[in-house]
Amino acid sequence: MPKTLALTALLLTTSLPVEAQQPSAAPALTLKHDEGTATIRKNPQRIVAMDEEALGWLFALGLGERVVGLGSTYLNPGDLSGGKVKADVLNSGFYKRGKLNGPAYVGSWTAPNFETLLALKPDLIVRLTWDGNQNYDKLSRIAPTVGYKEGGPGFWQRGLRDLARVFGKQVQAEQLIKQVADTNRANARKLQAAGAFRRYSKVVVLAPFTGGSNWVYSSTRLIPDLRAVGFRDGIQPSKLSLGVGAQVSDEALLGLDAKTLVVLFPPGAPYNGADAFLKTPVGQRLKAQSVLYVPEDFSPYSGPLVSIRNSNDLTRLILEKVK
Structure with a gap:
């Protein structure tokens, strides 16, 4: 067995808790999150964001420079060089919102590279999660890991507040949450x-996927804003997938009345x-009552930075629609 694989197998099967493997110089706190409980040394310096959702929270708190590892379902081999994300990619889309x-x-979310994670020696891993998601135990053996369910109520606010406690940025987190609320009120x-x-009393957030399937978001992803x-709500699915939304039929979409605004959110x-x-x-059929809202490349679906952008950009689009 190659040495790196042997090291991976050893660390992923050890029963020694992560907190026992870390230096004890920094004070620690315990967070209860959607995947369990994690004990984290305060003010970590080496963070892995397993997805753009987690990255968005870190950006909002000014912690982008501490991100040593990034997971994504958007990145492809052409976006990488030597195992790292290329500089021109980091200077585009949502990635350029932070350092x-x-x-x-x-x-990716479902297929993390454990050898790379081990080599990075992170002291915190943050991720989005959902029912049935895997690898939490393996990630936790590498570093304290916290996960938040996207379908949970106020999930990004909880994630932001928890991270703020870890880094001593509670005031900044509350200011961000208030800024989102103030922006929506304005x-x-x-x-x-x-x-x-008067023209559109209801709204549907419709996600058209390649291949022809269409989903309605009814819990998170733009609809809260x-x-x-x-x-x-123009449609309220009876059963949600992963707590986020549900696939919608053509018949249901054709049944929407003219006072329902359709926000196409691919x-x-x-x-x-x-x-x-x-x-x-x-x-x-729906074109006359639809607006197309395309997010930035590599954008998360939620978080304070995204909510502020969503609210302002959608308000502009809707005002143009109702002129």
């Missing part, structure tokens, strides 16, 4: 003054099926 110093690519007043709710500015490339959807009979 990143050439983090190593550590795989935009609600703009929409009310323009008569937007639209509710916050004053819209009611997933990131290569999953963006918005253009194809708009060419379908259903897309053509």
